[in-house]
Amino acid sequence: MQEQLEKVRRILSSSRRMVFFGGAGVSTESGVPDFRSQDGLYRQKYAYPPETILSHSFFLSHTEEFFAFYRE
Helix, strand or coil: CCCHHHHHHHHCCCCCCCCCCCCCCHHHCCCCCCCCCCCCCCCHHCCHHHHCCCCCHHHHCCCHHHHHHCCC
């Protein structure tokens, strides 16, 4: 493992630019909870997924919940 880290360090230090593509797969593998899955942070706190809460129809039918989401 130490040799692999040293190799990465050499490559990065000799590079002019670097790009990292990350996302939910990277963070969840690291133990960071996601937002949208069945056990995600949004589901733990809200009865609706955020894309529903952010919709115009939700605003019209659940105005208080819509604004509560934005206040947080």
